[in-house]
Amino acid sequence: MSALKIQQGSSKHSAYDLRDPNAELIETHTLAVIVDNEPGVLARVIGLFSGRGYNIESLTVAETDHQGHRSRITVVTTGTPQVIDQIKAQLGRMVPVHEVHDLTIEGPHVARELALLKVAGKGDARIEALRLAEIFRANVVDSTLESFVFEMTGGPEKIDAFADLMRPLGLREIARTGVAALARGG
Amino acid sequence: MSEQMTGARMVIEALKDQGVEVVFGYPGGAVLPIYDELFQQNHIRHILVRHEQGATHAAEGYARATGKPGVVLVTSGPGATNAVTGITDALMDSIPLVVISGQVPTFMVGTDAFQEADTVGITRPCTKHNWLVKDTEKLAETLHQAFHVATSGRPGPVLVDVPKDVQFATGTYMSPQKAKTSHYAPRVKGDIEAITALVELIEQAERPVLYTGGGVINSGPGASLLLRELADATGFPVTSTLMGLGAYPASGKNWIGMLGMHGTYEANLTMHGCDLLINIGARFDDRITGRIADFSPGSKRAHIDIDPSSINKVIRTDVPIIGDVGHVLEDLLKIWKARGRKVNRAGVAQWWQQIDEWRAVKCLTYKPSKDTIKPQYALERLEALTRDHPDRYITTEVGQHQMWAAQFLGFDSPNRWMTSGGLGTMGYGLPASIGVQVAHPEALVINVAGEASWLMNMQEMGTAVQFRLPVKQFILNNERLGMVRQWQELLHGERYSQSWSEALPDFVKLAEAFGCKGIKCDDPANLDDAIREMLDYPGPVIFDCLVEKHENCFPMIPSGNAHNQMILGEAETQGVIGASGAVLV
Ligand SMILES: Cc1cc2nc3c(=O)[nH]c(=O)nc-3n(C[C@H](O)[C@H](O)[C@H](O)COP(=O)(O)OP(=O)(O)OC[C@H]3O[C@@H](n4cnc5c(N)ncnc54)[C@H](O)[C@@H]3O)c2cc1C
Ligand SMILES: Cc1ncc(C[n+]2csc(CCOP(=O)(O)OP(=O)(O)O)c2C)c(N)n1
16 A cells, blocks of 8 residues: 555645635725624624634624614624625624625725824923824813823724824823724615 | 413423424433423433433434434533534534533522533534523523524524523413514525526536535435436436435436545546536535645536525635525426426537546455455445345444445435534444434434444443344444544554554443444454344344454545545556556646
């Protein structure tokens, strides 16, 4: 039997190596998932992503229909088009999931995030931080002589940009809610 | 019916209303109220296993043999965790199971109470869905929903965790008709436009193949009949995965054998060379695709599957059809007939010539021996002596013997073959054979086993003896973890690390110790008589069939290779593959 020669290196090809040799571009999609607001539903969704190796860029969840007992999960994820389709199919077949919307392909949508940023500083830096906050329409929700807490809403890019500007001016902490998104129009 | 009763009683009522006849289980503190109710009724039979894993596999065997969900009852903590392997097995193989577990009382959940485990947390990824019931008022409805989810769409295991206080408390029983199950309703009818697109491809194809899988079995016996009609009317060749064996009869004229890693030469080359690949209820598992980039390079692919997530998961499909196999095949046949039953007869005839050439390789040939029993020979004899039995069921363990059983035993109808495909769980076969025998007490149920796998759940022999289940344990004993040893021989320089079965028990004495019959055979000349003795014995038998120790299972596509890169064993390869011998490139 040892006369049998298996191609060198074939054992390196794991049977489970399903990687597409022509790996495509990675896309970012925003999904809105309407679920029953029942115990464990968030764990199910998160478990699906971690168990199957999908990415979560951001995830928000809250009950949106008290009477109907429904919650809306907004998840921003990345992957090849094939992976994104899998994610939607996998979400769609979960028992407590009622609807899965891919806002990225279903048409224009608005995506907003709320962020709180603590910026500490004195003198010019403090004045500059306040001036930039005005340009970005961030509100001051707390202030001491040496710090501000800014509140701002916007798309994730806007918040990224504001945070980048605040960093040299004394950004200490940042808390972000993750994206909530709705399709435009009726 | 709005009767008041305890939660424990509700469990029994719900099972009765769901038509459950048998429960496989094991008692413990957290399910005592339910066991008390079981004791006081005569509708539901309880099969006491010896280990909760055994209960889950027995329920799987029962489910596969009947088309009904298998029901399991276990206690909290270790009872539930012991069931996890079988639950995962059922998830991978799409087997409907309803597992009911006891839990510590609600007011003690989270306190590390005695025998507390986060059962819904542990089983969340290995069930289709699961529930922790905190209120007796919701128990009956939840149980009905559990049956609905387990059996609708793509079947699978579900679990209902019932704290002990919920079992004791009184609530209102709800009948199955009143339970809210409407929102989980997977689609069964396929899209007519997509089906028509497939019919058009069927009319033109020159080199078609029907690649069928477990979904045909899941869809019910009607789907198998429709598959036969389609294959026979079109003349298309049929191959099947390990999970779909029997959907198309092995004696049927279009049958080309199982495909995949240990599938036939003709089936794999047909998949590789086809121009139209019609996947009917199979999931492009890596054991059948081999290297994705080289999978069936020149074909259009259609895929009929009830689970949208099976489509385009691994292999991109040109014509996806989401729906139940039975429903879709019915519509497909209707449309194809209405359009004049067209197929490219000349093309398909030529295709069959090619397939027959591949078939002439006789890829399952092995070197016979007069001195030792070859495992393939043992199965050929088992087949010859049982094939005509009117009611034969085969289960297997996992390993080489499982693949040889798939290659050498023929199945002419669905639900006759139970094997652990997706998870590949050693220890599945013995308890599964028990479940099958419980469902069909008069049938011939044989577990084709390897000695190592068999030892994993051998305690269930006690169950077989207690319940007078005449299961036949046909152990192909090579004193090796044969499949592991084969991979080590072929891929790890013959370094046989830990793949010996040392210190094996004397299986004949073991049988006696269990109170059943033991038979040992190591001589090919005596094999037929020994098998007959096994078949004639009215009770359970452990058959220790000592076979060639270092036999390899061929054909084999080393993982990560393409379908046309197959290793053949002793098959007649001259003129078909290059002089370099056994490796096809
Ligand atoms: C040691 C070992 C070796 C193996 N070697 C091989 C091998 O050589 N060849 C091989 O084929 N397998 C082999 N297997 C088994 C393999 O791992 C997979 O389990 C098997 O190939 C999957 O079969 P399937 O594609 O039919 O899918 P299943 O797991 O049976 O899944 C069924 C599919 O049908 C769908 N479905 C379910 N119900 C319906 C319905 N009513 N209507 C429509 N669709 C439905 C499901 O959504 C799913 O996609 C091996 C296993 C082991 C342990
Ligand atoms: C629970 C479990 N553990 C480990 C494995 C890995 N495994 C696959 S086949 C095999 C050897 C099986 O040996 P045996 O049952 O004697 O069958 P044979 O291959 O010799 O026919 C092993 C260890 C498995 N499939 N399941």
